[in-house]
Amino acid sequence: DAKTTQPPSMDCAEGRAANLPCNHSTISGNEYVYWYRQIHSQGPQYIIHGLKNNETNEMASLIITEDRKSSTLILPHATLRDTAVYYCIVRPSNSNSGYALNFGKGTSLLVTP
Amino acid sequence: SAVISQKPSRDICQRGTSLTIQCQVDSQVTMMFWYRQQPGQSLTLIATANQGSEATYESGFVIDKFPISRPNLTFSTLTVSNMSPEDSSIYLCSVEDHRGRQFFGPGTRLTVL
Numbered sequence: 083d084a085k086t087t088q089p090p091s092m093d094c095a096e097g098r099a100a101n102l103p104c105n106h107s108t109i110s111g112n113e114y115v116y117w118y119r120q121i122h123s124q125g126p127q128y129i130i131h132g133l134k135n136n137e138t139n140e141m142a143s144l145i146i147t148e149d150r151k152s153s154t155l156i157l158p159h160a161t162l163r164d165t166a167v168y169y170c171i172v173r174p175s176n177s178n179s180g181y182a183l184n185f186g187k188g189t190s191l192l193v194t195p
Numbered sequence: 196s197a198v199i200s201q202k203p204s205r206d207i208c209q210r211g212t213s214l215t216i217q218c219q220v221d222s223q224v225t226m227m228f229w230y231r232q233q234p235g236q237s238l239t240l241i242a243t244a245n246q247g248s249e250a251t252y253e254s255g256f257v258i259d260k261f262p263i264s265r266p267n268l269t270f271s272t273l274t275v276s277n278m279s280p281e282d283s284s285i286y287l288c289s290v291e292d293h294r295g296r297q298f299f300g301p302g303t304r305l306t307v308l
Contacts, residue, residue: 116295116296118297123302124301124302125199125289125301126238126289126297127299128296128298173295182228182240182243182253183228183238183240183297185238185239187237188237
């Protein structure tokens with residue numbers, strides 16, 4: 083699997099957009115970018131994923147650069163409950179193929195009042 | 196998304212004993228995964244459990260220490276055998292859907308004295 087690089091921590095003011103970057107310069111053509119987060123003492127939660135086009139859902143937006151070597155997760159209006167560790171993961175395939183997730187250290191996002 | 200439950204949610208065990216953790220899913224799934232999260236660390240995959248076949252273990256994890264059962268498409272167990280304090284961790288199961296998204300249980304917090 084391609085490896086990812088994320089900043090270890092970030093702060094964001096409540097109500098502002100949180101932009102979490104991820105570098106995945108060795109990503110392969112068939113690998114997707116997945117984002118998960120883990121709120122303290124809970125299991126990880128799926129947020130969003132994409133291949134090359136930008137994606138948006140009710141939780142967040144995902145912006146992938148044209149060369150696919152980096153991406154940004156955007157939480158448009160961060161709340162205190164968005165305080166969590168955010169993981170950017172690349173993995174092959176977008177199917178039920180049973181590829182386990184390779185969690186790195188992630189970015190610890192602190193949303194402040 | 197799948198709804199996953201785990202039992203027990205937490206336990207405190209004595210050195211040398213074994214604990215079996217149960218994972219129940221509300222729908223039939225092919226792939227189930229077991230992860231470990233040691234204190235202050237990220238998640239590490241222990242094994243992949245497919246119904247009707249032997250579990251596939253990651254490097255550093257062996258069947259004698261972490262036997263897994265997968266009797267049907269909605270249930271799996273992970274046993275932590277002959278426990279030592281180093282086994283104190285959160286143990287999580289997850290399942291994958293047809294879009295490659297993984298959904299996690301709430302975790303089992305294990306403390307070994």
